[in-house]
Amino acid sequence: MEQILSRQEASEAVQDHGWRYMLGTLQTSVPVGALAQAISLAADAVAACGDDADRHLRVDVRPDLAVFTLQSLDHAAVSTRDVELARRISATADKSGFLPGPGLAAGAPRSVQVVEIAIDALSISGIRPFWKAVLGYADEAGAEGPEDALVDPVRQGPAIWFQQMDRARPQRNRIHIDVCVPHDEASRRIEAALAAGGRLVSAGRAPAFWVLADVEGNEACVTTWQGRDG
Incomplete structure (x- = not known):
C-alpha cells in the first residue's frame, strides 16, 4: 500500500x-x-x-x-x-551507461533545484484569487484553502506561496524568491551568493532557510528540506 x-x-x-x-x-x-x-x-x-x-x-x-x-x-x-x-x-x-545524480558531481551547469515565489500579504485570501487568475495557476492537490499555495497546472512556472504580514512594510520588498537546493549543497550556494556581493540577513531558521540580500536589500532565501519537522 x-x-x-x-x-x-x-x-x-x-x-x-x-x-x-x-x-x-x-x-x-x-x-x-x-x-x-x-x-x-x-x-x-x-x-x-x-x-x-x-x-x-x-x-x-x-x-x-x-x-x-x-x-x-x-x-x-x-x-x-x-x-x-x-x-x-x-x-x-x-x-544504459548513464549515472543519475543531483547534477554538480556529474558536471552539469548547476544541480537540481526548485524555485518558488513568496508574496507577503496583509490579507492572503484577498490577493490569492488575483494571482491565481493572472497566472492561470491552480490549487495543489489537497490544498484548496483561501491561504494555500498555488501551482502551475502544467508545471512550467514556480509555485507561489503567501506569507502573512502583521503590518505593512513599505521599505522592504514584498515579493521574494525561494531557491530550494539539495541539503548537501546549500553551503556552496550561499558562499557563491556572498562572493557575488550578497549579504547574510539571517540564519536563524537554518537549515530550513537562510535569508540573503543583494546590495540594495532585495531578499532571497536558500532553502532545504531539513529543519522543518518539529
Whole structure:
C-alpha cells in the first residue's frame, strides 16, 4: 500500500541512488550528449514506471541534460511508490551507461533545484484569487484553502506561496524568491551568493532557510528540506 513519507524518510531512501528530496518531490539529473539520448532515457524511465508514470513522473529533456521529478500527484507528496520508481529509473539509467545524480558531481551547469515565489500579504485570501487568475495557476492537490499555495497546472512556472504580514512594510520588498537546493549543497550556494556581493540577513531558521540580500536589500532565501519537522 502506498504511504506518504516524511522529509527525512524520503531523503534517506533515495540519497544513495543519486536522487535528492526537494520540496515534496524527488529529483535527479542525467547529463547526456544529445537530445536523442535524453529522449531515449525518458522513454526508458516511462517504461520502468509502467502504469504509474502518468501520476508520478515528470521529465525535462534537453540536448545536454535530462531531469527527472517524482511525486504522487494525488497527494502532492513523496510516497513509498515514488521511492520505488526512483530506484527503478536509476537502475535503468545505469544499465544504459548513464549515472543519475543531483547534477554538480556529474558536471552539469548547476544541480537540481526548485524555485518558488513568496508574496507577503496583509490579507492572503484577498490577493490569492488575483494571482491565481493572472497566472492561470491552480490549487495543489489537497490544498484548496483561501491561504494555500498555488501551482502551475502544467508545471512550467514556480509555485507561489503567501506569507502573512502583521503590518505593512513599505521599505522592504514584498515579493521574494525561494531557491530550494539539495541539503548537501546549500553551503556552496550561499558562499557563491556572498562572493557575488550578497549579504547574510539571517540564519536563524537554518537549515530550513537562510535569508540573503543583494546590495540594495532585495531578499532571497536558500532553502532545504531539513529543519522543518518539529
